[in-house]
Amino acid sequence: MQQRAIADFTVSAIGLGGMPMSIEGRPERDQAIATIHAALEAGVRHIDTANSYHLLAGEVGHNERLIAEALSGWGGDASEVLVATKGGHLRPGDGTWTRNGDPAYLKQAAKQSALDLGVEAIGLYYFHRPDPAVPYAESVGALVELLAEGVIVRAGVSNASVEQIKLADELLDGKLAAVQNQYSPAYRQTEDTLEECQRRGIAFMPWSPLGGIRSAKSLGDDFAPFHAVAAAHGVSPQQVALAWELAKGSTVIPIPGASKPASIIDSAQAADLVLTAEELAALG
Numbered sequence: 001m002q003q004r005a006i007a008d009f010t011v012s013a014i015g016l017g018g019m020p021m022s023i024e025g026r027p028e029r030d031q032a033i034a035t036i037h038a039a040l041e042a043g044v045r046h047i048d049t050a051n052s053y054h055l056l057a058g059e060v061g062h063n064e065r066l067i068a069e070a071l072s073g074w075g076g077d078a079s080e081v082l083v084a085t086k087g088g089h090l091r092p093g094d095g096t097w098t099r100n101g102d103p104a105y106l107k108q109a110a111k112q113s114a115l116d117l118g119v120e121a122i123g124l125y126y127f128h129r130p131d132p133a134v135p136y137a138e139s140v141g142a143l144v145e146l147l148a149e150g151v152i153v154r155a156g157v158s159n160a161s162v163e164q165i166k167l168a169d170e171l172l173d174g175k176l177a178a179v180q181n182q183y184s185p186a187y188r189q190t191e192d193t194l195e196e197c198q199r200r201g202i203a204f205m206p207w208s209p210l211g212g213i214r215s216a217k218s219l220g221d222d223f224a225p226f227h228a229v230a231a232a233h234g235v236s237p238q239q240v241a242l243a244w245e246l247a248k249g250s251t252v253i254p255i256p257g258a259s260k261p262a263s264i265i266d267s268a269q270a271a272d273l274v275l276t277a278e279e280l281a282a283l284g
């Protein structure tokens with residue numbers, strides 16, 4: 001699989017999003033483990049998770065523990081895999097999402113995530129979502145302290161505007177490693193943040209890169225140009241969407257979610273799908 005080297009790290013050009021394995025509609029544990037193993041066998045070396053990827057109130061860290069279990073039971077070298085997690089977005093267990101950008105909470109949450117992932121230091125840790133009740137600089141300040149304390153190796157922000165990216169990079173002394181924002185054929189409003197990351201050499205991880213759990217399957221029907229290019233290459237429209245994202249910039253690393261091995265095996269092939277300039281122009 002094609003790799004992407006950004007700042008001090010190199011990962012597979014396609015990652016695996018862990019959310020569908022732990023929230024509503026999640027599969028049985030064995031299927032989830034098989035999905036993670038299928039990703040690793042396909043060459044995926046980047047897995048995205050969050051402490052909030054769980055269903056019920058008492059299950060914080062469900063997805064992190066699942067990934068840790070899958071990695072420890074895998075025959076390959078787990079040290080090659082960048083596992084990224086996040087804090088600051090919570091699920092009380094009633095189907096809603098809440099926010100907590102309090103630095104004390106974020107620091108405690110990161111330490112718990114390290115325990116749940118079974119690692120001494122988290123390879124990449126994101127502040128999940130801005131909290132209007134807490135100044136952004138204070139939340140990012142927790143990342144600065146977590147780096148200094150060695151709890152995390154790299155810091156990222158998610159759901160961030162261009163202004164927030166600039167502020168976070170400044171507070172982190174130019175060491176903001178990654179930005180994770182929503183971006184897909186159906187959701188392009190964040191293209192300014194993708195471009196800002198490209199200018200600064202910061203990794204840009206599109207979340208819901210296929211349009212989200214509920215829309216991912218219908219991508220080809222809703223987006224005719226993606227369907228046409230897919231037919232020409234004899235591949236799925238989902239692969240075309242991911243290859244189109246990769247072509248948007250050398251620091252882009254999509255993280256398609258999956259709850260079945262077949263989904264991530266198909267998505268992983270997007271890393272090696274080359275689209276022509278004419279095709280990319282048709283996709284916009």
Ligand SMILES: NC(=O)c1ccc[n+]([C@@H]2O[C@H](COP(=O)([O-])OP(=O)(O)OC[C@H]3O[C@@H](n4cnc5c(N)ncnc54)[C@H](OP(=O)(O)O)[C@@H]3O)[C@@H](O)[C@H]2O)c1
Nearest residue numbers: 017018019207208209210211212216256257259260263266
């Ligand atoms: N930072 C944030 O605020 C935020 C928010 C949302 C998500 N995320 C992260 O981003 C990741 C991806 O987003 P997402 O999971 O919401 O949406 P997504 O990646 O757009 O769609 C996920 C769904 O796509 C299906 N799929 C994957 N590859 C496919 C293929 N090649 N062909 C057909 N279907 C395919 C999967 O189906 P099956 O389930 O049937 O395998 C899965 O349920 C998440 O898992 C999570 O790690 C972050």
